[in-house]
Amino acid sequence: MALKTATAVAAGILLAGCASRYTPTPLATNFPTTKQAKLQAAYHWGVISDNIEKNIVAQLKKGPPRPVFLNEPKEPSAFQRALTTQLTTSLVNDGYVVSRSPAGSLKIDMDVQAVTFNANRPQYRYHGESAALATGVWVLSEIEAPVLAGVAVGAGAWDSYAWFNAQFAPGATPKTEIIVTVSVSDQFRYVARTTSAYYVADSDRVLYGIIDPEPVDPAQTRIFKVRGDM
Structure with missing residues (x-):
């Protein structure tokens, strides 16, 4: 055991001595281990909504009470539609005036950014x-x-x-993540804002408005070369 320990220490010293003191770019390192929730059910959307509502309410209480208006996107995804509905319910149940018109109200905007990484990402447990x-x-x-x-x-x-x-969620780390940002503002400033990120099951991408292009069959693809002047 002592021999193994001494060997490991010697190897560590040797590697440390060989490390370059100067590099043209920063060295890539890992972040400390963290956890990120994976959305797998409509119930999880309600959990997100409750968390967003608590964060927003905490910031709204710093100012005078005003009605709020939820500005739903013109073509919302299933996730955005559910989140808007659940957020409306939470605000009403907490005693806030949720207006059906934007006039004279604080506007609540919701932005969902989908990010697709490389497939087969590593799963560390x-x-x-x-x-x-x-x-x-x-x-x-x-x-x-x-x-x-x-x-x-x-x-x-x-x-x-x-x-x-x-x-731990089953399966490999999803390639799909969403960044959810909810902002409360008037015509002059932001009053409240919250941003969070989540994993999304790759099989549920369409629920978040992610439409993948149809695969192209190489057998049905032909390449034509044009010669001469047009």
């Missing part, structure tokens, strides 16, 4: 998996959690493993 020690006895090894690391218990350990693993 934790190190270690469950393993059976004996009948009804499982071990959770090398899991980076204070209460679960290296714990071997009875049959209930599988429930603990399933509970720990349930926090």
Whole structure:
């Protein structure tokens, strides 16, 4: 063990000594581990709406009370339509006057920006998996959690493993994300504003207004070369 430790330290010193002190561009590094919610049901849209409403109300309370008007897009996606409806309900239930006309009201605008990254993005979770020690006895090894690391218990350990693993959305990291920005403003200034980002199931892209082009069949594509003057 001591030999392995000494070897690792020596290797670290050697690598540190070889690192370049000057580079033409900043070195690419990873951000600290964070979590981002994945939208998979209409109920999740309601959770988003409630969170947006709480943030907006907290900022609206800083000024005199005024009616608000939700400015729905002309051709809203299913997500935008649901979010507008749920946000209206939350504001009304919290005692705010939601006007059906923009005249004399603060305007609430909603912007949903869809971002598509490269497919097959990496999925980082934790190190270690469950393993059976004996009948009804499982071990959770090398899991980076204070209460679960290296714990071997009875049959209930599988429930603990399933509970720990349930926090992660199934499948690979989606290639689709949306950035939701809700702004409250009048003709002169922004009164409140909130922005948040979410993963979106790639199979549900159409619900967020993302229309993918039809695939082109190479067998039906021909290339013509034009020669001479037109």
